Amino acid sequence: MAIQKTSLVEIAMDRIKTYILENKLKENDKLPTEKELIAKLQVSRTVVREALRSLESIGILKIKPGGGVFVGDSDFRSIKSILKHHYEAHGVKIRELVEIRKILExxxxxxxxxxxxxxxxxYLESLNQEYYQAITHNWDTKKYDQLFHQxxxxxxxxxxxYNFTEVIQEYFSLVKIDLMQSKKDLLASYKEHSEILAGLKNKNLEYSHKIMSVHFEPIFDYIYEMEGLKEDGTN
Amino acid sequence: MAIQKTSLVEIAMDRIKTYILENKLKENDKLPTEKELIAKLQVSRTVVREALRSLESIGILKIKPGGGVFVGDSDFRSIKSILKHHYEAHGVKIRELVEIRKILExxxxxxxxxxxxxxxxxYLESLNQEYYQAITHNWDTKKYDQLFHQxxxxxxxxxxxYNFTEVIQEYFSLVKIDLMQSKKDLLASYKEHSEILAGLKNKNLEYSHKIMSVHFEPIFDYIYEMEGLKEDGTN
DNA sequence: ATCGAAAATTGGTCTGACCATATTATATAT
DNA sequence: ATATATAATATGGTCAGACCAATTTTCGAT
Incomplete structure (x- = not known):
């Protein structure tokens, strides 16, 4: 078993993370400056900077040139960017993402x-009414549909x-999927939204599940059709 | 609207990511050395190093001292480490994680x-038999239970x-939860596993869902009891 | 052809310098 | 005294060169 020596940068990263935790720093709180960290950690500026950069890239820190170093937002932006690269490098099967969305919903x-x-x-009904308006006025409906589900x-x-779902949604949005719904399809979709709400109102799990399943059917139909038309596994 | 100038490091990161994509580099493939990247990108070693470090911290690269720079594994290790810090900084409600696990299962x-x-x-039945052996021999059962569900x-x-589930599981494993099951409870759990398998064999969604729900009940009971005993929202 | 020592390569760390931006202090005008 | 413009300072961004440690490669001895 090979014991790998930990680099100074990694140690510095750990100590900075620990510093945040021990001092209970919250988002946008200020950290010591580079100079102070050099003194505290007793390492060179190179090491401090590489540690800060690394922590910034995983979203734990936010560096403002000329301003200082601050605790980053916990909005999982870095996770999304990691998934973005993963998607660009490996692709993803749309079918899998849709299956996941269905399960989550x-x-x-x-x-x-x-x-x-x-x-x-x-509020949900007002969202669905906006969806309806978008459909009848031939606006872009995707946004309203998404808001409803979200x-x-x-x-x-x-x-x-909710956070995980948002990450998945972000992942999903990377994939180009245009399932060209006719106005008839969209109106059916709108109706299903209403029925899902009715199911929720009556606390009828089976019914709302059934409608939601139906709601996903055209998407799966579209996907299976697509999969039949191509060989590569990137979509 | 303030247009923020992109730092050289960020540009370098992008170019290196693009390099990986354009050359279709796979896991463990070698990237140009620091020296070569300095020549290619026409920036200082500082910039190249900070870019490489950052890409390493988000799992895209793997740096081997004395060896070179390589494409990292796409095992989401970096995402897990991000979630680990997020957990340590903000905590997480166990209830939420259990609910998620139930939904995913x-x-x-x-x-x-x-x-x-x-x-x-x-295979699933053999896993469950191992679970049974662990129960009757008073071994640590958690491992076998987990294997079955996984x-x-x-x-x-x-x-x-599966990947997302694994990430959640990792997140979950950060939380200390000891729900002290009696041998009787464990045997019931084992039986439920068998029944879930039976439901799958008969392709009976409703039945397997019902058993799985029952399977989660003691966990929720435990959690609700815990929540009643404390005020802080960290668990 | 094999093994081991020497040399070269590669990443790790340190230092010091200079630049650009942001913040703070100061001087000035009202 | 307050507000504003200006100067000084602090902070992060980038560069250059040096030396160290680990790995890889080279090459000679066997």
């Missing part, structure tokens, strides 16, 4: 109903779940 | 049945789904 419905949560139906997940009262 | 069952996948029941997810034929 079904799961959100389950959480809402099983935990007997109060849902902001007024908000249902938000209603599941699970922040971690 | 139910989802896996759904994918297997809806896609009519062939499942390696022999493999079910693996059977869902969705690599992205």
């Amino acid at each position: 079904l799961g959100a419905l389950r959480l809402i109903i099983e935990k007997n949560l109060d849902v902001d139906f007024d 908000h249902i997940i938000q209603e599941a009262d699970n922040e971690t779940f | 139910l989802g896996a069952l759904r994918l297997i049945i809806e896609k009519n996948l062939d499942v390696d029941f022999d 493999h079910i997810i693996q059977e869902a034929d969705n690599e992205t789904f």
